[in-house]
Amino acid sequence: MAKKFPEQPAHPERNCWGCDRYCRADSMLCGNGSERTQHPIELFGLEWAKACGADVGDGAPADPAPAAG
Template sequence: MAKIFPIRPAKPELICWGCDRYCPADNMICGNGSDRTQHPVELFGEGWETFGLNAQDAQPADEPKQPPADKP
């Protein structure tokens, strides 16, 4: 079973996010390269989970829902 992926970790720079092991950045077990895999919040910034293929289907709270337009 895969671990739950944190949306907003406190200090993402301390962990490699490349697999389910979440190794410390200075002691990676997998050896899948010399650099750690960054967390999406480091790459894309706040709100990274609201866009892309796996984006949440929820509509932002600041945009009011519009009723469907009547067809003439």
């Protein structure tokens, strides 16, 4: 089972986010290349999950459909 992907980690720069291992940036074990994969919060900012349509958090939809009527 995959680990839950953290939406807003405290220090995303300390880990590689390229696989489920979340290795330290200075000791990557998976062979995911020579550079770490950045967390989406580093690339897109605090609202990355909403902007990217990611399924993280409590599972509730970010923008529920309006009621018909």
